[in-house]
Amino acid sequence: MIQVLGVTKRYGRTTAVDDLTFEVDAGRVTGFLGPNGAGKSTTMRVIMGFDNVDAGHALVAGLRYRDLDWPLRIIGAHLDVKAFHPGRSAEDHLLALAAANAIDRSRVTTVLDLVGLTSVRDKRAGRFSTGMAQRLGIAAALLGDPGILLFDEPINGLDPEGIRWFRQLVRGLAAEGRTVLLSSHLISEMAVSADHLVVIGRGHLVAELSMAELMARAPRLVRVRTPEPERLTGLLRQAGMTVATQPDASLSVAGGTAEAIAARAAEHGIALHELAPEHASLEDLFMQLTDDEAQFRTGKPRSAGAPGSMNRRRAS
């Protein structure tokens, strides 16, 4: 388990993380979501003991990072794409890390195999592509067979096969009972990888909820195509539904099920060419969530407009 307790971290006059508190539980993948600059990486560095805090503290398995007996056997992290010397081979990089925590050499072979770098184990890691560097970082995180794992934007630079592999990997790690914290600025990635979400913006906690809860908040939309869109629109509005006409002349209907729409159309003899339930885009959902939560939490609108701010209004 990871506990972030009232952590505040400033860099000069910039407050990167502001009184942030949340917990990451074992046995599931927790997505750490927020736009660029929200404080995700800073929080992860604080958990790892790389950055000193201005207030609060972070605990890993109940201890501060610096008090861990064998850190790599407790927690593995892959925060930076390149956290190795370019002149050293992948194998030597891992052997040096293994030695520092008295991890058996056989683990180096195991994790190289696991991430698919066995064939380039003795090549200088400086020549690795971004995807291979990511795999080496993931291997280093898994080296000590730790019960807690941190990954910061791990799929950047991975090819589609690599992304699929990584998703299965983190799912498997969580299924084994491990604690997995996975950061991303892409909610679509979270939708496939994470069970639970910790959402932050501008260093504040915005929401903590399960992926299912987030999806439940999504407005249910039904996409309808018909040769008589004006007539159907009128009928559906009479029934209390909200109807928007899309650029391709299809209708996007909220506030009614596909069954209700079909019944209404049948009643009036209107032909339907398509009737498909769909979700609002995850990105829209994310923006809505962060807007609501930001207002709810502060009770007043924040000063608007910083790039990447989660509080910006959508033009509407």
Add this chain to the structure above:
Amino acid sequence: MMDIAAHASRRSDRYGLRDVVRSEWTKLASLRSSRWTLVAFALTGVTLGVAISAVSASLWPTASAETRAHWDPTNNTLAGLIPGYLVIPVLGVLMMTSEYTSGSARSTFAAVPRRPLVLAAKSIVFGGAVLATVEVITFVTFLAGQAVMGSAPHATIGQPGVLRALLLSGAFLVLMGLFGLGLGVIVRRSGAAVALYAAIALVAPMILSAFPGNLWRFGPIMILGNSVGAVRLLPGVLSPWVGFGVMTLYTVVSLAVGAVLLTQRDV
């Protein structure tokens, strides 16, 4: 979820200096650049020491009485260490700055969050490697250098002060390397740390020589060339052991400041 069997083999219940030394040794031994730098230094050092010994001995027959009075054949052969004035401290700087410039510092401090342990382990591993290399250079150069002295007076290891000069010169270069290591921790950028070393070791003594009080003799390179590496001391220089003590002090300050900053700063 955790592999219990793997954990049963723990020697003690916490990582310690021994583990970190093994890790740092793996790092040093696996970098071709540091290995080849030390080999190149050894080859040029021996060649240079023998050449300078031969050249200065060839001047002996025509040398002035004053030159003959200060004749120090041990010091002549130790000229083979001159490339080390630059190479060893720069390697020391890079031991640390390469961790920061490459990003491997994060991996290192994730494994060893008690950061001064990393500095201690690097000092042991790097110091040991440098000591071995430099003492080989020193003794090979001394023996070969004395063999090419021709008609000029030779030195032998049994003469007073000779063994001291040979052993202490090697150890002095280790201190210079560790001094560089400390600067690398303090400054963290290769270029800036090397420039700082050059300012302290090369530029400052030249400036200080303009002032009264023989302050130049406290410069690291001056101490090595004139005190620690000399058997016949010129007037005004520090005695070998005082000079060695002064360099030890510089090194301890550099590493201690580095250790404090290492703990306080973000990685």
